[in-house]
Amino acid sequence: MNIVIVGCGRVGAELAFRLYQHGNRVSVIDHSSLAFDNLNPDFRGHLVEGEALNRDVLKRAGIENADAFAAVTNSDPLNAVVAHLVRIVYNIPNVVARNYDPRWRSMYESFEIQVVSSSSWGAQRIEETLYYTEIRCVFSAGNGEIEIYEFSIPPAWEGHRFSELIPGSECQPVAITRAGTAILASEDHVLKSGDIALVSATLNGIRELRQRLARQES
């Protein structure tokens, strides 16, 4: 794929290198050539110094032949505006913007742009890890509104039904792995100590689940 990235800070440089390693042709735009120092020395791609709203700069980066586009600067207005413009002017189907300041996330909704809120997502993961290390998040949907968690069933819950452990509407069973074989879990599944459970849950749901697991142990 031909991919254009605007912004070569920590996120942009990391993204550019990953995409390059997976065989994509990558162009990176930044208004300061110093930013290109953030790139891994092994990165090979097209570096364009200039303002991202300038038509000539976008053309030099190959926007007319791009399959995908990412705006990952530290300015939310710039990310939203440049993402919107490449979508409507250059008809690029696959456009993603980085939300830098979580306070301005709703702006992207008005533009109807796919957005990744790296700071709020990161903060949420750290918060979860601080609460309870035995529950691992294995997949995040959206910007972490719903996540899939993995944990092992403690001895105190042996013989209970799955529905007794999981807190209703904000948490749902996904799968149980017993002795290396996974099956789709139902609510009346009877648990065994050492089973590996997968659930999908909101942040509230997983908080409640953690409390239930902790209560039984004490």
Add this chain to the structure above:
Amino acid sequence: MFVIIIGGGNTGTQLAMLLINQGHDIHIVEQRPEVLARLHQELPTEAIYEGSFIDPALLEQAGIREANVVATTTTGDAENLAICFLARRRYQVKRTIARVNDPRNAWLFDEKFHVDVALNNAEIMARLIEEEMSMGDMMMLLKLRRGEFSLVEEKIPVGARALGTALKDLPLPENCVIAAIIRHGKIIVPRGVTIFEEGDEVLAVTDSAGARKLATLFAPD
């Protein structure tokens, strides 16, 4: 009219004072502490809203839902574009006006971001200077719309080519209309048969190409 101005720099402040003097209601949004200190000395406190230009809660507090016009005058082109877009898309504001800072970004200031009127300072200045240089005695009275057309005034000098010629026989440029003639301090409504006299002041509405041709017509032979 109720106008929300985003950005309290020199442009925003001038605009605010002008509109207040004309009896309009304005609210002005500013985020820079050093600019706010000055703003409070120049404008009534109840008109000033402090906080981020792109904070929807602040824009709503400033009354963006009821605004007739939103004018963005910040020094950031991305901010100005994003605000105009939100003003229309989210708040259905009828009219948006945006300042263009970098002329190279001027191509974005249209329906792509719901900008109804783009004010490109650098371009207006450059055009004015160009016209001042090329038009000699012709005077620009008024810029119409975005500066493509203007109302100009030219005094017919001694020995001008147009002297003694009827208006209908004058090879006027395409985008040019003679609006009025001032003769001995009185306005004459021009007709086809009106003949130009020495010392006439001619008012014309024209684009810039028309103005240059007009200047040649009225120049001494």
